[in-house]
Amino acid sequence: MNRKLQALAGLFAFLLLASGCNSGSSDPATSSATDGDQLAPQVASYDLAVGKQRFLVGLLSQDTELVGGGTVNFKFAYLGTRSEQTAGEVVAESKAAYLPIPAEAGGPEPEVPDKPSILSGTRGSGVYSTDATFDRAGFWGVVIEADVEGKGRWTGRSTFEVFDKHRFPWIGEEAPRSENLTVDSTDAPRSAIDSRARGGQDVPDPELHGMTVAASIASGKPTLLVVSTPTYCVSRFCGPITDMVQGLSKEYSNEANFVHIEVWRDFERKEVNRAAAEWAFRDDSVTEPWVFLIGADGKISGRWDNVATRREIEPALKALKAS
Numbered sequence: 001m002n003r004k005l006q007a008l009a010g011l012f013a014f015l016l017l018a019s020g021c022n023s024g025s026s027d028p029a030t031s032s033a034t035d036g037d038q039l040a041p042q043v044a045s046y047d048l049a050v051g052k053q054r055f056l057v058g059l060l061s062q063d064t065e066l067v068g069g070g071t072v073n074f075k076f077a078y079l080g081t082r083s084e085q086t087a088g089e090v091v092a093e094s095k096a097a098y099l100p101i102p103a104e105a106g107g108p109e110p111e112v113p114d115k116p117s118i119l120s121g122t123r124g125s126g127v128y129s130t131d132a133t134f135d136r137a138g139f140w141g142v143v144i145e146a147d148v149e150g151k152g153r154w155t156g157r158s159t160f161e162v163f164d165k166h167r168f169p170w171i172g173e174e175a176p177r178s179e180n181l182t183v184d185s186t187d188a189p190r191s192a193i194d195s196r197a198r199g200g201q202d203v204p205d206p207e208l209h210g211m212t213v214a215a216s217i218a219s220g221k222p223t224l225l226v227v228s229t230p231t232y233c234v235s236r237f238c239g240p241i242t243d244m245v246q247g248l249s250k251e252y253s254n255e256a257n258f259v260h261i262e263v264w265r266d267f268e269r270k271e272v273n274r275a276a277a278e279w280a281f282r283d284d285s286v287t288e289p290w291v292f293l294i295g296a297d298g299k300i301s302g303r304w305d306n307v308a309t310r311r312e313i314e315p316a317l318k319a320l321k322a323s
Helices: 012-023 213-218 238-252 274-280 310-322
Strands: 039-043 051-061 066-068 071-080 090-101 117-119 125-134 138-148 152-162 223-228 257-262 264-266 290-294 300-305
Touching (some): 039 152, 051 071, 051 138, 051 300, 066 125, 071 125, 213 223, 223 238, 238 310, 257 274, 274 290, 290 310, 300 310
Parallel strands (some): 223 257
Antiparallel strands (some): 051 066, 051 125, 090 125, 138 152, 223 290, 290 300
16 A cells, blocks of 8 residues: 555544635634645655755646746644554745756756746746755655745645655765766666667767766765666656756866766666666665765765756855865
């Protein structure tokens, strides 16, 4: 059974609270758990654990239209565990800003409105991001409130699970010394180095495929690592994000090394590259894309899951260089 569904018994009070607040009703018992829901939020974070971290939500309308631009409000409620549910009271609020992603690899960052709006596919895609702190493991809920251009006040809600510890490499940990494939590798097809190198095509972005993570760390320089599959990416974020990292490599090659690890050694057979598995394979499944910033000391100093933008990564890269 889906982990979120296992927590439904503990969501009732939370949903009533959210619906009561959204509808203006003073009696939650008279409110339907679906009253006022014009948004269909999708929690986009891969690896949530106790502590402070980036929290991502993609917003769609009930008609599956993308909502983006401006800022929205997040309200967080702790819902309990599978065995012990809580009343689901709101315990924290924060503003979330929109992170835009180009509509296609190599495209410019799309212009987005200053206020949440219905966006067409030609204006790219993206998610809303905020820093959130979770003080305990278990199931949590988030209520999203957005003043959507031409529509008025829209709301939606979703649930998610927070673990005791991060399952993927986390900030402050020693980075895996991965021996990933490079352009010099002869024991794998070109497409295992980068999924765009199919049908005899050359491996693109040589700036990202010239060294292993292990060698990069040994060089004593910081490393910006992107783990992605530009051709087979489920979210379609991999191509634009890999291109973004490649763009940074052209400007900061003297200060840092830049590495891309392709997720799939053989996509048809669902064979994951060994190096990619160290970063992105857990519980018999792959999550992608990821971007990691590794300091000269070999420890992870920054981590961005699913959606990563230049406006987030470049300041961190500059700060690491300055230190």
